[in-house]
Amino acid sequence: QRLLAEEQPFTFLFQPERLVGVNTRIQNVVMDIRGEWVNVKDWRIPSGHYVEETNMRVRLTRLILVAGLAVTIGACGGDGGASREAGPWMLEASLAEAGAGVQFCEEVTANVSAYMSQFEGQMPPSERHGGAVVVASIGDIPDGMNNHVSQDYTASQHQSFVNLMTLVKYDEDQNPEPYLAESWEVSDDASEITFHIRDDVYWHDGELTDAYDVAYTFKRAIDPETAFPNAAYWTHYEQGPDGVEVVDSFTVKFQMRPHADYIDPWRATTIMPEHLLGDVPSAELRQHPYGTVCPVGNGPFIFVEHREAASWTFQANPAFPADLGGRPYLDRYVYRVITEQTTLLTELLTGGVDVFIRPFPDEVQAILDSDVVDLLRYPFRGYVLVGWNARRTQLADKRVRQALTRGTNRQEIVDALLQGYGTVANGSVPPFHWAYDPSIGRDAMSYDQDAARALLAAAGWVDRDGDGVRENAAGVRLAISIKYNHGNDMRQDIAEIMQAQLSQVGVEVTPMVVEWGTLLDQIGQTPRDFDGVVMGWIVEYKLDDTDLFHSDNISETYAWSGTQRPDIDRFLEELPLVVDREEAKPIWSEYQELLVDEQPYTFFFFDDRLDGINKRLRGVEMDARGEWLNIKDWWIPADQR
Template sequence: MRPAGRLMWLIRLAVAALLGVGSIAPAAAEMVLHRGNGTEPETLDPQRLRGEAAGWIAMDLFEGLLTVDAKGHPIPGLAESWTVSDDGLVYTFILRRNARWSDGSPVTAEDFAFSWRRLLDPETLSDYAYFLWPVKNGRAINLGRMPPSALGVEAVDDRTFRVTLEEPAAWFVSSLQHTSTSAISKASYERHGEDFIRPGILVSSGAYKLAEAVPQGHVKLVRNPHFHAADTVAVDTVYFYPTENRETELRRFRAGELDLTYDVPDSQLDWLKANMADELHIAPYLGNYFYAFNLTRQPWASNRDLRKALVLAVDRTALATLLTKGGEEPAFTFVPPRTAGYTAPQPDYAGWTQAERDAEAQRLVAAAGYGKGGKPLEVEILFNTSENHRKIAIAIAAMWQQKLGAKVVLTNQEWKVFIDTRNNRTFKDVARHGWVADFDDAVTFLKLFRSDIGRQNPSGYANPAFDRLMDAAGRERDPETRQDLMRQAEALLLDDIPIVPIFYHATQNMVSRRVKGWEDNLRNLHLTRYLRVE
């Protein structure tokens, strides 16, 4: 057979084989998800991260003893089961046999013991160390009074992790879905030190592993083949894009560059409801939006009536119905409605008309010696750079100016600068704040106002009576009595007025029709492992 004839024969043979019974199927296309993700993460270190955007990425990378399902409900994570002693003090967690790090090595109880000691070590500077204060010696370690080795945790064997508490804490297990309580690989940390979190080095325990982290660009995660439920994960690669400008994020979504948005601009909600309603998701949220007074500075530290005047003069209903229009609800309390088993106490002025609130606000300002014939009332509002936050600040500033004669200055800072200014309480008067439930319990909100909580305390509020009530609620094992103690604590908080409650959040997300598995939920948690792209 001539060479050319032999070549044609081989081609015809190959074509016949491909079309026959033994034909080769085309490789499945890679499934990629593109997510808008708000602010740039400061770190992905689970013991050091802060902020919702970093938390969403970390929940894809790390799984704790507990995790959440597609609806945000707590479920077993790396712990397949646990038991609690009759006195409520000793928790024994059994890790899954197939719990693996992304390098294939087993996740062990010692990894958790090491990570929890690291979380509480004062040198870690974790904003969330208080999650483990209920553990024996946890608070003393975090305050530098005892060494991390004294923590009440024990790796009984590779799969058995025993935790001893100082006193019963009804909410303890629920809190263990929070990323800060996840484990990092002890072996990797001892080998790489603080570089353990870098792409190419990080070993993770969640559904994904870290491929790239480009500052102001994206974070790229790829499937973790050693994840214990890897066979249920559909998305192969997920990109998280920091996008603080909501208008820019929406444009990218409409151009098909993003499959999900972190948020939507308030100014576009009416148009989106009319034109893209099938991709706009608005849902109630266990979160709040408020302003915090700086109680480490005057006149706010000593003038409760002046603080109350500013609270009364804010027309929350107008803000929620005419400005934000995204499903938010006017707030007069700190703990949001729909929090499991809890009904917040309402201050008396919640039942007044806005005209009545305004009149009382004006009387309080005059009685405090401000306004006409008195000292000028000057207020600076600090917020992080965002068109949505700016619009709210402008509206509130107008209310304070028109009703109380205040001179209001608006100051915005980029996220990383803002968060340090706010948490270190170096802002002048009031700062924008918000809190999202770490788990579905009132304690996740009220604990912020403990005098010993540190930088997370929004205002520097300190009231020993409030601390005692929260301590008693933490010890209480009867659910109704526990909720009543927290209601008493919140009533005291609201009467002391360290904050300006503004509204309870709702979530607004754009979700492409191509994305399946999205479940609106009170926690707004949407792990990539539950999603797929068609």
């Protein structure tokens, strides 16, 4: 270099830095002195961005051709682009990355890729097959596909209808119909039920689903070490090893006590793979990578990848049994997490997402005014509540909890927030259910701030220092927090309105926002780190509040309120045994009157379910069973993909 400086064959002006503009959706890009394309094989696009264009063929071809500027792409005969089916090469690459560094995942994802490779190159059987759909909501699926531990509605929907299978499904009239179980019979005395399992359902790694998987799932569900959130499902099934018998590879028998809804647990519990999880200690299932890193299902869609707090991606299962509908029409399904509600609406209206789960009522008009989106409305089986932690000093007396409800103008909140798309709730039985009694709590829990003040005074809470906040005799202030999950504007509104209204009766309320996964831990695990919490609860077709309010479950996940009342316990034990509806209805009314008295929650409303759906998406059914109940039948016309 010294010689060159002396000789000066050139006038050396400068050494420029290389500048490259890279779209922010492309990740894992490495560029340095070696060049711009040094790791092009590792470039990736997050799942949620795969559907930003309208045509997957064009989109994937663009991606390949850009890479082709620097590398030679083999096997580009024909049209040179991707087929209508997102091929196994995409599945394999995503799975390999998802499980990298986790021995369990590296093994199982390799097996999934190997099994699915046999379907490479197969063309879908009809013109309805092809395309990708994005469904978006504000919440992630924190427990993933692990039914052993999940306590989230969206997780349950994905387990039941997307990635895994239940033994039975319900038709639109809530009658059970075969799914993984092709048939079943119950003994004359209703003490025994026998399921006959299909012999053509494969786990996505190629192993056959059989009766041993069903028995394994049941045993884990009743094992206290598992801490199965829905353990009450099995109250009337015989616990322990004598409760289940594998008769043969596709026949399994269970012992039970007579019960009105003996089949319902099998609608709500997805079967789990014994060959993958059988050696995992029950207490370790919650943290096992199967749930969120590398789930292996047997349902219509294969897991591809999970990006925490961002997206879940699934691909059509080409091996799904033909007489259950066969391969789904969609090539690819993406669930996106968009925590800001306004962003979600914009994404729906501009085509960034195809389905917006549960827009707020004040967003409905924008959907109705759109030329590209339809609004779906249907009665649902969920209610919104503020759950009170009766373990707290301020909330231990039921008169305080009654006052919190009576001091809140729930009808005003429903009118303002739901704009007519819902009904004020006074208990846990939804209006469409045969056990619903509209008179329950209508007067006893009506809005009356004078009554609220009297209840608080009777419970010993008085403003002793004139600061506007009540104290008890020990000087403890009647100050509570109400938590809600980040991104849920409606729940934030509820907490803030209660803050304003309850201040008028001497209660200091502090709204607190918490991330969804953290909030579930705080309210569901000991110690219960909350005073009040705004939540939603999905009512099962089999009405049963045992998980919520029975004293025996005081330490279980859903015992948010800490309710302990022998009279409530007796009703919870008796009601499931009454088969005749005419006989059961007055008993249900008595039980609901006890809930009104106890006020474990401030029951706010039963809301109609609202969903925004892009008009290009066809074959969508949504009702009280859920939003994803027939996702395998959704399809997109070829000219709109």
